[in-house]
Amino acid sequence: xxxxxxxxxxxxxxxxxxxxxxxxxxxxxxxxxxxxxxxxxxxxxxxxxxxxxxxxxxxxxxxxxxxxxxxxxxxxxxxxxxxxxxxxxxxxxxxxxxxxxxxxxxxxxxxxxxxxxxxxxxxxxxxxxxxxxx
Ligand code: HEC
Numbered sequence: 001x002x003x004x005x006x007x008x009x010x011x012x013x014x015x016x017x018x019x020x021x022x023x024x025x026x027x028x029x030x031x032x033x034x035x036x037x038x039x040x041x042x043x044x045x046x047x048x049x050x051x052x053x054x055x056x057x058x059x060x061x062x063x064x065x066x067x068x069x070x071x072x073x074x075x076x077x078x079x080x081x082x083x084x085x086x087x088x089x090x091x092x093x094x095x096x097x098x099x100x101x102x103x104x105x106x107x108x109x110x111x112x113x114x115x116x117x118x119x120x121x122x123x124x125x126x127x128x129x130x131x132x133x134x
Contacts, residue, residue, distance in 0.1 A: 023121070028129030031122050039115070042133055051113060058084050058131045071112040077103035089127045093117045 032042060039050035046053040052065030063070050063078035070078070077100050082088055092099040096111035103109075117123050 023124030023126070023128035025125070025128040025132050028122075028125035028127070031117075031126050032129050035115070035117055035122070036126070039113070054130060055133050057133065058089075059134050060084075071100075071110065073097075073100045073104060073106070073109035073111060076100075076106065076109070080104065086127050086131075089130065090120075090123050093123050093126065 032040075036051075036054075041047055041049060041053045042055060043053075044055045046055060048065060048068045052068035052070075054065075061078075062082060062084060063075060080103060082103055084092075088099075091102070093116070095116050096113040097109065100109040100111050101107055117126065
């Protein structure tokens with residue numbers, strides 16, 4: 001193994017994971033309103049829409065919105081256990097169904113969230129905003 005290359009890889013990985021929460025939360029609030037607001041509310045105690053309320057998402061764990069009926073695949077992924085942090089949120093918002101396939105190990109897993117946020121900088125901004133909701 002090339003030790004130098006390995007070290008560069010580790011540094012790059014740390015920098016990347018550190019950068020994910022480093023988005024612009026103010027811009028993220030706008031993106032969230034436009035891109036996620038059709039299906040989600042963000043304020044404490046906010047109603048469910050097509051998707052669950054997202055207040056406290058980075059601290060409450062997956063599948064915890066009261067009274068929301070998550071998809072079977074989502075429940076299976078949550079039962080296996082994962083935390084919502086910058087990396088998992090980025091992976092999820094990029095492609096929710098691919099995320100659930102990965103977490104459950106089930107190729108037939110399907111998310112009820114049919115939306116994908118394509119631009120990495122929009123995802124970083126939205127995630128920085130979500131992290132302020134606690
Ligand atoms: C078309 C509707 C729709 C849009 C747009 C949408 N979502 Fe969702 N979202 C859902 C649904 C439905 C679920 C529940 C998924 C399931 O049960 O499989 C969900 C679940 C989630 C969860 C997990 C919540 C929990 O309680 O564990 C997160 C996080 C999330 N969405 C973030 C976002 C973000 C951020 C955006 C905008 C970039 C967004 N969503 C846009 C419908 C949507």
